Amino acid sequence: MNDPMWFDNPAITQQMLPATIETLLMTAWSTGLAVLFGLPLGIWLFTTSKGGLTARPALYRVLSFIVDITRSIPFIILIIALIPFARFVVGSALGWQATVVSLTVGAIPFYARLVENSLREVSEGKVEAALMMGASNGQVVRQVYVPEAKPGLIGAATVTSVTLVSYTAMAGAVGGGGLGALAISYGYNRYQADTMIACIIVLVLIVTLIQFIGDRIARAVDHR
Amino acid sequence: MIELRGLRKVFGDTVALAEIDLSVPAGEIHGIVGRSGAGKSTLIRCLTGLDSPSSGTVSIDGADLTDRSGSGMREARRSIGMVFQHVNLLDSRTAVHNVAHPLQIAGVSKAERLAKAHELLEIVGLGDRADNYPAQLSGGQKQRVGIARALAAEPKVLLCDEPTSALDASTTDQILGLIRSLRDRLGITVLIITHEMSVIREICDSVTLLADGRVARTGTLAEVISEPGSTLAKDLVPLPPIGLDDTGPATDADAVGADGAGTDDAGTDDAGTSGVQIRLVEVALAGTSLPQVLTCAQSVGVSADAILAGAVETIEGRQVGRIRFTLASAAKSKELIAALEAEGIYAEEAA
Numbered sequence: 001m002n003d004p005m006w007f008d009n010p011a012i013t014q015q016m017l018p019a020t021i022e023t024l025l026m027t028a029w030s031t032g033l034a035v036l037f038g039l040p041l042g043i044w045l046f047t048t049s050k051g052g053l054t055a056r057p058a059l060y061r062v063l064s065f066i067v068d069i070t071r072s073i074p075f076i077i078l079i080i081a082l083i084p085f086a087r088f089v090v091g092s093a094l095g096w097q098a099t100v101v102s103l104t105v106g107a108i109p110f111y112a113r114l115v116e117n118s119l120r121e122v123s124e125g126k127v128e129a130a131l132m133m134g135a136s137n138g139q140v141v142r143q144v145y146v147p148e149a150k151p152g153l154i155g156a157a158t159v160t161s162v163t164l165v166s167y168t169a170m171a172g173a174v175g176g177g178g179l180g181a182l183a184i185s186y187g188y189n190r191y192q193a194d195t196m197i198a199c200i201i202v203l204v205l206i207v208t209l210i211q212f213i214g215d216r217i218a219r220a221v222d223h224r
Numbered sequence: 225m226i227e228l229r230g231l232r233k234v235f236g237d238t239v240a241l242a243e244i245d246l247s248v249p250a251g252e253i254h255g256i257v258g259r260s261g262a263g264k265s266t267l268i269r270c271l272t273g274l275d276s277p278s279s280g281t282v283s284i285d286g287a288d289l290t291d292r293s294g295s296g297m298r299e300a301r302r303s304i305g306m307v308f309q310h311v312n313l314l315d316s317r318t319a320v321h322n323v324a325h326p327l328q329i330a331g332v333s334k335a336e337r338l339a340k341a342h343e344l345l346e347i348v349g350l351g352d353r354a355d356n357y358p359a360q361l362s363g364g365q366k367q368r369v370g371i372a373r374a375l376a377a378e379p380k381v382l383l384c385d386e387p388t389s390a391l392d393a394s395t396t397d398q399i400l401g402l403i404r405s406l407r408d409r410l411g412i413t414v415l416i417i418t419h420e421m422s423v424i425r426e427i428c429d430s431v432t433l434l435a436d437g438r439v440a441r442t443g444t445l446a447e448v449i450s451e452p453g454s455t456l457a458k459d460l461v462p463l464p465p466i467g468l469d470d471t472g473p474a475t476d477a478d479a480v481g482a483d484g485a486g487t488d489d490a491g492t493d494d495a496g497t498s499g500v501q502i503r504l505v506e507v508a509l510a511g512t513s514l515p516q517v518l519t520c521a522q523s524v525g526v527s528a529d530a531i532l533a534g535a536v537e538t539i540e541g542r543q544v545g546r547i548r549f550t551l552a553s554a555a556k557s558k559e560l561i562a563a564l565e566a567e568g569i570y571a572e573e574a575a
Contacts (some may be wrong), residue, residue: 020254045538069339123312125308125310126312126313126314128274128308128312129306129312130325130329131274131301131309131324132272132274132301132304132306132328133301133302133306133326133329133330133377134298134299134300134301134302134329134377135298135329136295136298139329143325143328143329144314147314147316147317148315148316150316165379183410191381214259221316222360223315223316223357223358
């Protein structure tokens with residue numbers, strides 16, 4: 001075992017930085033897309049639920065069922081199952097772009113459920129007040145539910161993002177790229193403990209940073 | 225301005241509102257009182273279209289609210305400004321943006337609605353708190369913002385649902401004063417739903433008592449209070465809580481009489497020694513002045529010392545309220561009641 005260690009190890013000196021960037025890109029893209037699609041889905045879930053603006057119990061049960069199915073499939077299996085879909089969307093089943101597809105599909109229902117719960121926190125009275133002012137359902141959603149739930153929605157996006165960091169690492173096991181791939185191919189398969197430790201440290205730093213930024217933004221928009 | 229005709233609301237087998245007829249003329253402050261479960265909340269939900277009545281009509285300024293739906297209903301709701309017990313301001317908006325919200329919903333341009341909102345905040349005395357978030361305001365200030373918001377769309381009717389129930393006494397007085405001054409200034413019609421008799425006494429021109437989903441009594445404040453023997457009058461102008469069971473003399477600041485602890489003692493002694501039951505006589509003051517009642521009482525040999533308690537208010541320049549005499553015998557109480565009734569003053573034996 002005379003492999004070069006730590007700062008002499010090319011796996012760390014040359015591959016660490018691009019892997020970190022890939023992980024950040026995957027996390028950022030999938031978080032962004034999950035929020036983009038998960039927010040409307042969460043609002044839809046909430047408004048069709050019992051006590052929602054346009055309660056439709058049957059539709060709610062169907063939506064809820066789909067969301068729960070997606071959430072209950074272990075992520076590693078979801079990635080493999082989505083390989084054809086990823087290939088269709090980005091033209092390849094490998095690389096971080098393909099991983100973003102699976103990550104997004106996995107994160108949308110996760111975020112949607114958190115959105116639904118955040119919206120439920122908005123007091124009935126505020127909604128009634130807006131309805132009394134003659135607001136339409138769309139106005140109530142845009143002007144009352146979403147702005148009032150904003151700290152919760154941002155908190156939910158933070159939780160989703162942190163979860164996605166760990167998912168990117170899992171995706172590394174099936175050719176997803178990023179720090180996970182580096183940790184598995186060098187740290188695990190080639191017994192490079194230094195690479196493994198370096199990857200863990202960077203992942204911890206990324207998660208800490210996301211949580212810190214998320215908390216700061218949530219606090220900045222919270223006027224309660 | 226506000227007209228309810230045969231308003232009825234049934235939930236399953238429960239009749240929440242049974243045939244409510246109510247009419248509030250423009251510019252009047254009308255109070256609706258009733259115990260919880262009397263139908264107050266259901267009434268307000270029907271008035272605002274949050275619930276649709278099972279039958280009957282609600283019309284505001286001649287426009288029927290009951291046959292509307294969707295956008296027609298949203299349009300109609302803008303003619304009603306609503307003040308809530310829990311204010312229901314949006315925490316994510318500053319005071320001025322909360323006040324501007326109804327105008328935003330109505331599609332008024334940003335510059336225009338903010339100008340109007342600033343103007344309204346000035347009117348409610350919060351011009352300097354425009355950029356504060358609700359969390360930075362006191363309960364009374366929040367309710368002022370709530371009132372300014374209710375007025376933003378220039379409604380014809382201000383509906384207040386327990387507007388002061390979450391506020392302390394002095395803040396309540398300020399808010400009620402504000403509502404009254406707004407009525408005087410803008411000529412707006414106000415409907416206040418409350419369980420606080422003090423609110424009714426303080427600012428209402430007329431009042432309706434709801435009981436079991438029906439209008440138990442309705443009329444101007446003076447009418448209702450001076451109505452002999454009415455329980456609403458007794459609730460509106462309550463006697464201080466003293467009776468023969470109390471050992472001490474009345475200390476309530478509102479109480480007129482009971483200065484003689486001796487009277488109390490004498491009465492109790494009488495009852496104790498002769499076995500004669502103490503008689504309480506309640507006299508309703510309705511336009512008759514206190515001296516008139518006293519003169520009448522003296523004519524049958526009942527002195528002011530016999531007054532156990534009294535509660536008198538001046539409403540619309542007339543003294544209204546009740547006085548409770550304590551008398552040693554049934555004969556004496558009959559004599560007093562007869563003498564008072566001869567003068568056209570209502571009196572009854574109290575329990």
